[in-house]
Amino acid sequence: xxxxxxxxxxxxxxGINAPGIRALIEVAKGLGEVVVVAPDKAQxxxxxxxxxxxxxxxxxxxxxxxxxxxxxxxxxxxxKLAINKLLHKKPQLIxxxxxxxxxxxxxxxxxxTMSAALEGSLEGIPSIGFSLLDHSxxxxxxxxxxxxxxxxxxxxxxxxxxxxxxNVNIPKLNTKLIAGIKVCRQAKGNWQEEYDERVxxxxxxxxxxxxxxxxxxxxxxxxxxxxxxxxxSIVPVQPDxxxxxxxxxxxxxxx
Amino acid sequence: xxxxxxxxxxxxxxGINAPGIRALIEVAKGLGEVVVVAPDKAQxxxxxxxxxxxxxxxxxxxxxxxxxxxxxxxxxxxxKLAINKLLHKKPQLIxxxxxxxxxxxxxxxxxxTMSAALEGSLEGIPSIGFSLLDHSxxxxxxxxxxxxxxxxxxxxxxxxxxxxxxNVNIPKLNTKLIAGIKVCRQAKGNWQEEYDERVxxxxxxxxxxxxxxxxxxxxxxxxxxxxxxxxxSIVPVQPDxxxxxxxxxxxxxxx
Numbered sequence: 360x361x362x363x364x365x366x367x368x369x370x371x372x373x374g375i376n377a378p379g380i381r382a383l384i385e386v387a388k389g390l391g392e393v394v395v396v397a398p399d400k401a402q403x404x405x406x407x408x409x410x411x412x413x414x415x416x417x418x419x420x421x422x423x424x425x426x427x428x429x430x431x432x433x434x435x436x437x438x439k440l441a442i443n444k445l446l447h448k449k450p451q452l453i454x455x456x457x458x459x460x461x462x463x464x465x466x467x468x469x470x471x472t473m474s475a476a477l478e479g480s481l482e483g484i485p486s487i488g489f490s491l492l493d494h495s496x497x498x499x500x501x502x503x504x505x506x507x508x509x510x511x512x513x514x515x516x517x518x519x520x521x522x523x524x525x526n527v528n529i530p531k532l533n534t535k536l537i538a539g540i541k542v543c544r545q546a547k548g549n550w551q552e553e554y555d556e557r558v559x560x561x562x563x564x565x566x567x568x569x570x571x572x573x574x575x576x577x578x579x580x581x582x583x584x585x586x587x588x589x590x591x592s593i594v595p596v597q598p599d600x601x602x603x604x605x606x607x608x609x610x611x612x613x614x
Numbered sequence: 615x616x617x618x619x620x621x622x623x624x625x626x627x628x629g630i631n632a633p634g635i636r637a638l639i640e641v642a643k644g645l646g647e648v649v650v651v652a653p654d655k656a657q658x659x660x661x662x663x664x665x666x667x668x669x670x671x672x673x674x675x676x677x678x679x680x681x682x683x684x685x686x687x688x689x690x691x692x693x694k695l696a697i698n699k700l701l702h703k704k705p706q707l708i709x710x711x712x713x714x715x716x717x718x719x720x721x722x723x724x725x726x727t728m729s730a731a732l733e734g735s736l737e738g739i740p741s742i743g744f745s746l747l748d749h750s751x752x753x754x755x756x757x758x759x760x761x762x763x764x765x766x767x768x769x770x771x772x773x774x775x776x777x778x779x780x781n782v783n784i785p786k787l788n789t790k791l792i793a794g795i796k797v798c799r800q801a802k803g804n805w806q807e808e809y810d811e812r813v814x815x816x817x818x819x820x821x822x823x824x825x826x827x828x829x830x831x832x833x834x835x836x837x838x839x840x841x842x843x844x845x846x847s848i849v850p851v852q853p854d855x856x857x858x859x860x861x862x863x864x865x866x867x868x869x
Contacts (some may be wrong), residue, residue, distance in 0.1 A: 414820040481720065542865065593864065600851045610781075
């Protein structure tokens with residue numbers, strides 16, 4: 360059953376001025392009442408970080424057709440503060456993104472976009488993170504907007520789970536070339552880091568993180584497989600990280 | 615089979631000067647060769663945050679019987695930089711903590727201590743995060759040190775899994791009152807936040823995060839249950855957050 364004019368909270372990790380969140384706001388405005396709470400600066404790679412030893416500030420921002428705030432904290436702070444302080448009622452849905460770059464596979468654990476969505480679901484609000492496989496500031500979000508509208512509408516009309524959290528990744532393709540939408544599991548993969556070592560003008564060594572992503576999974580039910588085949592991948596996410604497979608092998612630790 | 619004089623990397627999230635890491639370093643020094651790489655300031659609640667849009671610096675620190683560095687980044691940065699740049703060989707084990715405060719239940723997703731341990735296991739190094747259920751700067755780590763020595767020795771002697779990641783939480787009890795050690799699953803629980811709203815001297819509103827933890831799980835196989843009964847809880851952790859239970863119910867999203 361469709362919800363009439365749902366309240367939709369829009370968040371992200373690239374900051375309130377990123378083109379990706381502006382693209383998502385446009386989609387959300389067509390589907391409900393929109394409140395935006397987003398970091399006042401880029402917060403990529405912030406994972407599930409929260410601000411506990413410092414204060415948070417918010418400022419009103421003018422984004423047409425919405426009530427919008429920038430926040431000095433992390434993506435997860437934005438969600439917590441929105442739900443507990445800034446919103447006049449509980450939103451029906453939280454959408455996060457559209458992230459500039461992939462959050463498939465192991466990237467989900469580093470992702471501020473997805474941590475914001477997970478936080479929403481922990482608070483009992485269905486939440487969807489959207490990511491486009493294009494880091495460019497000039498990325499074309501038009502296909503991603505069509506997908507986002509499709510997925511949001513489908514969730515609003517069909518979902519019964521307050522704890523729903525979806526990780527939606529969208530290939531860098533024209534709309535016509537997207538093969539479809541697949542529900543997937545998270546592919547096993549990892550980053551092989553290298554640190555670029557440099558010397559600053561004062562003679563001190565400093566480092567930049569670099570690295571390449573390596574897929575360690577050839578399953579045909581994974582997000583990486585779907586994306587490589589031109590599909591949008593949707594992975595449902597939940598917060599229990601217990602390793603049930605090895606739990607019973609650890610009896611040697613008990614006393 | 616015991617490893618002879620293993621290389622042990624010690625990390626944390628409370629910073630290199632926290633009493634908890636000093637307690638863990640003392641334990642590790644009795645069991646192998648110790649390298650310390652820890653944040654130069656408190657980084658609690660940093661989750662799996664990494665530094666991708668800024669530089670990292672490290673400084674040598676004098677801690678007797680170890681090679682030690684402070685790092686300008688997050689707990690996960692410390693692990694990545696240690697493994698990829700600072701260590702002369704791959705460590706046999708990473709230990710993280712001892713955290714000042716619990717990382718049981720949902721706290722695992724916010725925890726820098728546990729994210730550092732998970733990062734170690736992602737890099738193929740068995741990793742253990744230790745947390746004491748006492749936030750105080752003057753916490754007594756003596757029981758936690760005995761537990762840490764017991765668990766580390768047991769893992770070094772028995773573990774075959776390079777991807778092992780353990781979340782060890784230790785109740786705030788005298789050694790004699792600890793009931794034992796239980797291998798558990800992560801309890802379902804959540805934080806109910808409230809933000810303390812204040813006005814600064816310039817008239818601007820700001821917020822401090824507060825809240826209380828609520829257990830939403832009455833299982834007798836959880837970390838919260840074990841801790842409440844005076845046991846040390848050990849939860850094996852892995853990085854796949856796919857919600858396999860609802861995956862097949864989401865076919866309505868496919869196209």
